Amino acid sequence: MAAPCEQVSRWSAPSGNVFGAGNVKKGIKIPPTSEFRRLLSLATPERWRLAASLGLLVVSSAVTMSVPFCIGKVIDIIYTELVNQGDKMKERLQQICSILVVIFIIGGLANFGRVYLMNLTGNNIVRRLRSQLFSSIMRQEIGFFDKNKTGELINRLSTDSSLVGSSVTTNISDGLRSVAQAVGGVSMMCYVSPKLAGIALCIVPPIVLMSRFYGRYVKNITKQVQDSLASATQVAEERISSIRTVRSFAQEKREVAAYDEKIDHILMLSYKEALARGIFWGSTGFSGNMIILSVFYSGGLMMTESQISVGDLSAFLLYAAYVGVSIGGMTTFYSEMMRGLGASSRLWYLMDRTPTIPVSGGVIPTSEVVGNLSFNNITFSYPARSDMQIFSDLSLLVPAGSVTAVVGASGSGKSTLGTLLLRFYDPTKGSVVLDQENIRDLDPMWLRTQIGSVSQEPVLFSCSVAENIAYGAQDPTKVTAEEVEEAAKKANAYHFIQTFPEGFNTMVGERGLMLSGGQRQRVAIARAILKDPKILLLDEATSALDAESEYLVQEALERVMVGRTVITIAHRLSTIMKADQIAVLDKGAIAEVGSYRQLMGLNNGMFRKLVERQTITS
Numbered sequence: 265m266a267a268p269c270e271q272v273s274r275w276s277a278p279s280g281n282v283f284g285a286g287n288v289k290k291g292i293k294i295p296p297t298s299e300f301r302r303l304l305s306l307a308t309p310e311r312w313r314l315a316a317s318l319g320l321l322v323v324s325s326a327v328t329m330s331v332p333f334c335i336g337k338v339i340d341i342i343y344t345e346l347v348n349q350g351d352k353m354k355e356r357l358q359q360i361c362s363i364l365v366v367i368f369i370i371g372g373l374a375n376f377g378r379v380y381l382m383n384l385t386g387n388n389i390v391r392r393l394r395s396q397l398f399s400s401i402m403r404q405e406i407g408f409f410d411k412n413k414t415g416e417l418i419n420r421l422s423t424d425s426s427l428v429g430s431s432v433t434t435n436i437s438d439g440l441r442s443v444a445q446a447v448g449g450v451s452m453m454c455y456v457s458p459k460l461a462g463i464a465l466c467i468v469p470p471i472v473l474m475s476r477f478y479g480r481y482v483k484n485i486t487k488q489v490q491d492s493l494a495s496a497t498q499v500a501e502e503r504i505s506s507i508r509t510v511r512s513f514a515q516e517k518r519e520v521a522a523y524d525e526k527i528d529h530i531l532m533l534s535y536k537e538a539l540a541r542g543i544f545w546g547s548t549g550f551s552g553n554m555i556i557l558s559v560f561y562s563g564g565l566m567m568t569e570s571q572i573s574v575g576d577l578s579a580f581l582l583y584a585a586y587v588g589v590s591i592g593g594m595t596t597f598y599s600e601m602m603r604g605l606g607a608s609s610r611l612w613y614l615m616d617r618t619p620t621i622p623v624s625g626g627v628i629p630t631s632e633v634v635g636n637l638s639f640n641n642i643t644f645s646y647p648a649r650s651d652m653q654i655f656s657d658l659s660l661l662v663p664a665g666s667v668t669a670v671v672g673a674s675g676s677g678k679s680t681l682g683t684l685l686l687r688f689y690d691p692t693k694g695s696v697v698l699d700q701e702n703i704r705d706l707d708p709m710w711l712r713t714q715i716g717s718v719s720q721e722p723v724l725f726s727c728s729v730a731e732n733i734a735y736g737a738q739d740p741t742k743v744t745a746e747e748v749e750e751a752a753k754k755a756n757a758y759h760f761i762q763t764f765p766e767g768f769n770t771m772v773g774e775r776g777l778m779l780s781g782g783q784r785q786r787v788a789i790a791r792a793i794l795k796d797p798k799i800l801l802l803d804e805a806t807s808a809l810d811a812e813s814e815y816l817v818q819e820a821l822e823r824v825m826v827g828r829t830v831i832t833i834a835h836r837l838s839t840i841m842k843a844d845q846i847a848v849l850d851k852g853a854i855a856e857v858g859s860y861r862q863l864m865g866l867n868n869g870m871f872r873k874l875v876e877r878q879t880i881t882s
């Protein structure tokens with residue numbers, strides 16, 4: 265069975281803030297190499313392909329550079345033969361043209377190889393970059409996702425990585441070709457006529473200076489564009505995935521306007537870049553043409569004094585044109601490199617970030633899990649809202665194999681207890697202990713395999729029912745169809761799955777939205793059953809399921825609870841009454857603990873008041 269996509273549950277935290285400039289250094293190992301060298305180092309694993317491509321680059325550039333020289337010779341042959349009225353013109357012309365055809369074929373093939381290999385290399389680099397980036401994102405602690413929005417992260421993965429990839433491959437290749445052609449062109453210009461070369465090369469220093477300013481400007485603006493793009497993607501991603509909410513509130517126009525506002529900002533930045541681009545290319549183009557004109561003028565004068573032949577002047581002009589194009593290419597190379605640098609800094613931030621809670625690593629107990637849990641003197645606030653304390657000195661014992669119902673007002677922190685047990689967050693003070701081991705010392709991956717959770721609004725992956733159920737197993741690929749069916753039967757899901765024309769192969773839609781709330785819950789229960797965890801975290805649905813659905817869900821849950829340590833966020837009186845103990849959360853601590861009878865027996869007790877007021881709902 266194929267491993268399904270990803271799941272988000274109520275136990276996972278909502279996404280939050282952008283990574284602001286102030287955060288950039290937080291949690292990063294500063295890379296030992298400079299940004300530029302690091303950018304280049306991306307190409308290191310591709311060195312052989314790059315070397316081959318560079319070899320071909322030399323060949324194609326040599327071919328290009330030989331063209332003006334040969335054309336100059338052709339012109340001289342024609343001119344000399346015309347002046348001397350010789351009869352060998354056709355023969356010599358054919359000879360030199362045949363040689364040129366061979367040279368052009370070699371050049372064409374070399375160019376094909378260079379472009380092909382460079383593109384291959386670029387795609388490999390982008391693939392590696394995306395893989396490393398995604399694996400780094402997957403490693404981050406849940407608190408990171410509270411602060412960094414999904415759309416932004418997706419933008420880093422898609423747009424930034426291809427920008428960075430192309431800046432170190434195609435761009436470097438084109439840049440090197442420009443350098444090679446500029447050097448070759450200048451050498452040939454000096455060879456053909458040092459005097460004219462001196463006039464033509466006056467243009468180089470001002471262009472180099474302008475390029476530097478232009479490159480820096482582009483780097484800056486690219487950073488801003490990429491950030492704004494990420495923010496626009498975030499808006500689009502959130503609104504598209506919540507289209508049902510947008511539609512039901514008839515907010516389409518407002519959302520389009522909000523998105524437009526974001527892309528308008530990008531447009532404004534692009535205007536600035538376009539202006540800089542226009543100024544740069546306009547002025548360099550003008551200077552280039554003025555230089556060509558000066559060369560023409562001086563060359564013409566030199567011709568009248570027989571200091572240069574018509575062929576040499578033509579060759580010189582062609583070389584000058586090549587050098588002009590190459591200088592333009594070098595400028596593009598520089599500005600694209602700056603663009604790549606601008607996009608890469610965010611990627612390095614993501615790739616270097618060390619999660620505050622590792623995904624794996626730590627003690628894996630050799631003995632069987634018993635399931636005794638204790639929350640000891642917990643103080644906690646969410647990293648994204650550190651000024652709001654959720655727990656202060658909270659303690660709770662959950663004996664192995666018992667059912668503990670957690671009750672309390674909405675926002676009192678019931679779900680937060682679950683997130684601490686799953687080690688999505690670490691308490692600021694205090695400890696969560698499983699069978700005498702502080703969970704901070706345990707391998708988080710191992711810990712999470714011991715805990716099954718069924719949340720209030722379980723989210724499924726956009727794949728088949730069977731794949732969603734199999735996701736509960738440690739290795740979903742090894743789960744058999746029989747095991748999936750068995751879990752579905754225990755979760756009271758088998759019957760409704762059978763009513764679908766495609767049965768277990770039915771696709772559930774994005775986040776499982778093609779199933780009803782009750783059906784989603786039962787698939788989630790089947791998923792938890794397949795995991796066979798020692799500890800269960802249950803979050804009862806507050807949303808009204810119909811009586812039949814509620815009965816089926818409840819019955820399935822009760823079946824799963826047997827023989828496990830259960831923490832349930834209970835809203836139904838029936839669940840609460842059946843629990844071995846009830847913990848009442850109030851003001852960041854456990855206000856009361858005891859059985860239903862004990863707590864109802866407390867005059868003025870908080871639980872009793874909650875029941876009397878019927879406010880034991882979330």
Ligand SMILES: Nc1ncnc2c1ncn2[C@@H]1O[C@H](COP(=O)(O)OP(=O)(O)OP(=O)(O)O)[C@@H](O)[C@H]1O
Nearest residue numbers: 277278410646648649674675676677678679680882
């Ligand atoms: N990821 C988060 N970042 C910042 N604050 C959070 C986060 N998750 C929850 N909170 C806040 O923590 C408090 C406790 O939330 P929690 O979800 O644990 O309450 P609850 O008792 O389960 O509520 P309910 O019964 O309504 O689901 C709330 O005030 C909530 O706003």
